[in-house]
Amino acid sequence: MHAAFYVGSQVNMYFTLQVRSHINKAAQPGLTSVSVDWEQHGAEVAPPVQAPKQITALFSGSRQVIYGYVPNCTMVILVYCEILIM
Numbered sequence: 001m002h003a004a005f006y007v008g009s010q011v012n013m014y015f016t017l018q019v020r021s022h023i024n025k026a027a028q029p030g031l032t033s034v035s036v037d038w039e040q041h042g043a044e045v046a047p048p049v050q051a052p053k054q055i056t057a058l059f060s061g062s063r064q065v066i067y068g069y070v071p072n073c074t075m076v077i078l079v080y081c082e083i084l085i086m
Helices: 009-026
Strands: 030-040 050-051 067-069 075-085
Touching: none
Parallel strands: none
Antiparallel strands: 030 075, 050 067
16 A cells, blocks of 8 residues: 655745755765864873764865863864765
């Protein structure tokens, strides 16, 4: 047995725009395996606390906020692998 339903034109247009948005995002170059390297000064410092712990892939035009509690932090380096979509 199969079920079918009718979707109005406004709802249909909304879903069409959403699908196009997701396809455009997936076709963009992005960054994967993203991590933050917190450089600390001092021999006996507490390890950094970061939120979120694991960073998802980043795409062009998207943002990711990363919070860190890092005593004696002197430098922050973003480490990543770049994926190119052809």
